[in-house]
Amino acid sequence: ESQLNPNYNFTNFVEGDSNRLARSAGMAVANKPGGTSFNPLLIYGGVGLGKTHLGHAIGVEIKDKYPDKTVLYISSEKFTQQFIDSVKSNTRNDFIHFYQMIDVLIIDDVQFLSGKTGTQDVFFHIFNHLHQNGKQVILTSDKAPVDMQDIEQRLLSRFKWGLSAELQAPDYETRISILQNKLFRDGVEMPEEIVEYIAKNIKSNVRELEGVIISMIAQASFNRKEFTLELAKQIVDKFVKNTKKEVSIDFIQKEVSKYFDMDVATLQSKTRKRHIVQARQLAMFFAKRLTKTSLASIGNQIGQRDHATVLHACKTVDNLTETDKQFRKYVEDLRKKLTF
Ligand code: ADP
Ligand code: MG
Known part of the structure; x- marks a missing residue:
């Protein structure tokens, strides 16, 4: 089969x-x-x-x-x-x-x-x-x-x-189409204002877009209620709260510093000492991987570097991960710490 x-x-x-x-x-x-x-x-x-x-x-x-x-x-x-x-x-x-x-x-x-x-x-x-x-x-x-x-x-x-x-995550227009398509397939009509509210607030996951519609239909029929904006807000709120928050760049810098037994100021400093440079590169690498922050903004937050430096850091970490066993262990350990 x-x-x-x-x-x-x-x-x-x-x-x-x-x-x-x-x-x-x-x-x-x-x-x-x-x-x-x-x-x-x-x-x-x-x-x-x-x-x-x-x-x-x-x-x-x-x-x-x-x-x-x-x-x-x-x-x-x-x-x-x-x-x-x-x-x-x-x-x-x-x-x-x-x-x-x-x-x-x-x-x-x-x-x-x-x-x-x-x-x-x-x-x-x-x-x-x-x-x-x-x-x-x-x-x-x-x-x-x-x-x-x-x-x-x-x-x-x-x-x-x-x-x-x-x-990629759907843009607003596509989110509206997906919602309308789902409603159409379920034979349900919903005021435009509510559809727009959902599309504005659920941005990065089609399953959640559908989930909101499913909950709305279930709630409305269970309580014999109309589709109201109020109901949409309650349901969207629950979805947004349940979505795991992404780790912050602060958190990444703290964890990487702690792992290498240095403080955040050292990690951010201008020094060229190899182990400090590596720690900084790892922080940049994980900021790129685990957050949606732009390279420029990552650089800015990790010791005021430019985006090219961050890009270089990510490449260096990729290369070292492949060639250096000890370094690969750092990456694995840190990934576990940062992603729980
Ligand atoms: P993934 O495998 O990427 O986690 P799924 O394929 O399971 O995601 O999609 C999650 C839900 O969203 C499914 O119910 C799927 O039918 C729906 N979905 C995703 N993308 C679209 C799309 N472009 N149009 C309609 N439905 C979609
Ligand atoms: Mg899947």
């Missing part, structure tokens, strides 16, 4: 500036699976932005156009579990064989393969086989390949072979 969800199709995937590239690349792949240079097609973006939806939509479309092709959608966790089970039951070869027979393989959330060397190894071989035989691979991830951690280099380099397309 393909494991595809027919409700996640192209028809109800609302197009906007934020997803146009990924959506049209997905369409191109669906028209000619294995026959475009988008192989693999890697769709990446933050949580709730439509990666899973688009992954299914490509598969559903292919099944529609090419009923004879075998299409399989699978999450990386399930793939990993199947692999582990196959090793335990001595059926590793069957596992590999099964995957090598597929025409279109859609693997969701490949960031979960990070650190799982056995699964990465087997996936590497499956990937090569499929690719060499002109089969289509579609991957989704919450990060761009350059930002993926603990994925083997040879696999990462293959992830970059085709096209990486980002799903």
